[in-house]
Amino acid sequence: MNDGPTTVVAALRRNARLRGAAPFIADGDRWITFAEMWSLACRVRHWLLRRQIVPGARVVIEASAEPFHFVAAYFGTHLAGAIAVPVTASRGEAAARVAARTEAAVHLDSAALDALFAGDLPPRDAPEIDLDPALPQPAPIADILFTSGSTGTPKGVMLSHGAIHAAALATNGFIGNGPEDREVVTVPLSHSFGLGRIRCAVLAGGSLVVVPGLSFPALVVDALADTRVTGLSCVPMGIAMLERFGRDELAGAARRLRYVELGSAPMAEERKRSLARFLPLTRLCMHYGLTEASRSCFLDFHGDDARLASVGRPAPGVALRITDQEDRPLACGQEGVIQIRSPAEMSGYWQDPQTTSCTRTADGWLRTSDLGRLDDGGYLTLVGRVDDQINVGGKKVDPVVVEQAALAIDGILDAGCVGVADAQGLTGQVPVLFVATRADSGFEARACLRQLAARLEAHERPARIIAIADMPRTENGKLKRSELRQRLALADRA
Incomplete structure (x- = not known):
């Protein structure tokens, strides 16, 4: 049988044909099978084509309370030859701006x-539904993903069908995912991490149980109680929350x-080591990359375990310098600056050729905003970001170093460091x-500063320590440093 091009949507068709009755994604207590998901995607394709959607048109898809709605719309968009633009449902104004930016x-x-899905789709057995449509090739753009904007204006990252397939293939190869896996997904499906888990399950033929983030740890605990669950995808703060609220479970x-x-x-x-001690029989995999x-x-x-200060080694086919x-x-x-060559690289930024050009070197490498170093074993250690570095009298301070020193102190659950002008x-x-x-915890700033003095160089020690109720983070767990600076400015004016 001809499986078609090496794309994720081609893998979905293959699983619908070969493993059609196998569960793919949970809808409450009901499972959507691979065959059902393929049928839904083909029906979404038909609905889009009836609205005169042309190849390359953009379709903004908000994350839905029903995960299978989002997933079917995502693959249906690909089958229509259009470009999926996933966004977060809870940010309506932001979604409208993305829709306007992408026309x-x-x-x-x-x-x-x-x-x-309540009634506008044609029936499953409607004769006009093409259940064997032409599949997209690897080169065209599949998705536009907007960056979190935690350090500036969000950029629309264009990813080809080939690029998203390459990332999923590398991930499955490292983790060893297969059709027997059933994974609890706690990350937003509309973000790069969550979309990656969907694609990995499609390639491997595994199944997904989606829970609405770690704001409700009890739901995650309940999902993990299923004896058929073999995997979990999570951001580091999510694991920390689970260790606090559901450690026994x-x-x-x-x-x-x-x-x-x-x-x-x-x-x-230290948190990596702690988790490894807590889960001695579980394969603990962490990825590094950017949208x-x-x-x-x-x-x-x-x-x-001897290189846990690093973020690991390059995936197959990836080169770093x-x-x-x-x-x-x-x-x-x-x-220095981390540069990447990867089969999962973006095709560029949406309608921004100048920024796209600035990210490429003359010899074809992708420049990142991350700083790091490579050791003789090929392991990459992050040392900060170009735009986050704090210049203290000519000495550079990586805020992540300060944050990790703080997180090693008992009673501190989360930390964020920013640089401000010296008064x-x-x-x-x-x-x-x-x-x-x-x-x-009985937290006292002076006691905290004394403990940090033993862990940090003099120029790295914070001039002020401010306790706040919650740390501003994106849905994907990234720290919003700009919001911390705004909070500091407001506090100083009060």
């Missing part, structure tokens, strides 16, 4: 998705959990640390 032909918000599930995939945000080395080059590195907490600001390669062990006018900038603490 979307269709905007499927939650209400539109509900109406579509997570420990019970650990006897069955074959793997956990972590990503989207940094994780302190522009997903899943570029992988780390296995148990297998790479460290350069100075003029793109000159640096020697092993030297710190004394002596050093240019100083670090300011925000912390979220456990209610019963």
Whole structure:
């Protein structure tokens, strides 16, 4: 049988044909099978084509309360030859701005998705439904994903069908996903991490149980109680929440959990070691990448226990190098800008050729905003971001180093560090640390500063420590440093 092009949607068709009755995604207590998902995607395709959708048209799809609605609309868009633009449903104004920026032909918000699947789709057995449509080729754009905008204006990252297939293939190869896997997904489906888990399940023929984030840890605990669950995908803060609110249940599930995939945000080395001790039999996998080059590195907490300060080694087919600001390669062990070559690389930024050009070197590498170093074993260690570095009297401070030192202190649940102008006018900038603490910790800023003094160099020590109730983060767990700066400005004016 001809499987068609090497794309994710081709894998969905293959599984619908070969494993049609196998469960794919949970809808409450009911399972949507691969055959049902393929039928739904073909019906969405028909609905879009009746609205004169042309190849390359943009379809904005908001994450729905019903995960299978979102997934069927996503693959139906691909089958129609259109470009999927996934967005978060809870940010209606932001979704409308994305629709305007991409000149979307269709905007499927939650209400539109509900109406579509409640009755607007043609019946499953309607004779006009083509259940064997032409499949997209690897080269055309499949998705436009907008970056979180935590450090500036969100950019629309264009990813080809080939790129998203390559990222999923590399992830499955590292984790070892197969059709026997049933995974609890706690990350938003409309973001790069969540979309990656959908694609990985399609390629592997596995199944997904989607829960609405870690805001409701009890739902995650309930999902993990299913004896058929073999995997969990989570951001580092999500794992920390599970350890606090469902430690016993997570420990019970650990006897069955074959793997956990972590990503989207940094994780302190000690927390990696702690999790490895807590889950000694579970394969703990963490990926590093960006929306522009997903899943570029992988780390296995148990297998790479001597290199847990790193983010792992490059995925198959991925090349990394460290350069100075003029793109000159640096020697092993030297710190500089991380540059990537990957089959999962973006095709460019939506309607922004100038920024796209700025991300490419003359010899074809993708520049990142991350700073790091490579060791002689090929392991990559992150040392900060170009735009986050704090300049204290000419000495550079990586805010992540300050945050991880704070997180090692008992009672501190989360931390965020930003650089602000030195009020004394002596050093240019100083670090300011925000912390979220456990209610019963008896937190005192002076005591915290004394403990940090033993862990940090003098120029790295925060000039101020501010306790806040919750740390501002994106849905994918990334720290919103700009919001911390705004909070500081408001506090200083009060």
